[in-house]
Amino acid sequence: MADDYVKFHIKGVYSKSSDYSDPVTTFNPAAFTLTPHEYIHCELEAATSGGTTLTTSILDSATLLVVKNNDATNYVTATFDNAGMGGTDVSVRIAPGGFFVTTDFTAGQNLKLVANAKVCECEVFVCATTT
Numbered sequence: 001m002a003d004d005y006v007k008f009h010i011k012g013v014y015s016k017s018s019d020y021s022d023p024v025t026t027f028n029p030a031a032f033t034l035t036p037h038e039y040i041h042c043e044l045e046a047a048t049s050g051g052t053t054l055t056t057s058i059l060d061s062a063t064l065l066v067v068k069n070n071d072a073t074n075y076v077t078a079t080f081d082n083a084g085m086g087g088t089d090v091s092v093r094i095a096p097g098g099f100f101v102t103t104d105f106t107a108g109q110n111l112k113l114v115a116n117a118k119v120c121e122c123e124v125f126v127c128a129t130t131t
Contacts, residue, residue: 010101036063036127043123044113046076051114059128062107069094071120080109094122 011028013020038059046052046069056062069076078100079091090109094100113122 036129038128040124040126043070043121046113046115046120046122048115048118051077051079051112054111054113054124054126056105056110056126057108059107059126061128062105062126063103063129064125064127065100065102065105065111066123066125067094067100067111067113068123069096069098069120070122071096071115071118074115074117074120076120076122077114077116079112079114080105 013023014025015023073096076094077091079089092100
């Protein structure tokens with residue numbers, strides 16, 4: 001079996017000028033690169049009532065999660081269940097057309113996506129590497 005590779009590169013600039021001249025902060029780190037041994041890549045519909053759960057606990061470990069909200073008008077809330085979180089759920093709101101990217105979650109924390117007003121299509125990518 002051939003290896004699959006993943007590379008993400010995020011950069012940004014913060015400036016007090018609308019033309020971004022004289023930036024206060026620039027952010028241009030080296031690309032995050034890994035070779036996953038297992039991954040999940042899917043498009044799913046985030047439901048409004050009760051949400052839609054993606055079972056990530058089938059992976060040995062998790063090193064990267066990317067969720068893209070493909071809806072143009074409605075936000076989606078991504079929630080990790082409280083497994084390994086001391087009894088506290090962790091939630092993030094993903095704006096219409098926005099992304100949520102993290103390297104900091106436990107595979108046992110299944111991902112639930114809940115749309116705010118109508119069913120929203122989301123694209124999800126989860127990578128796991130050998131520990």
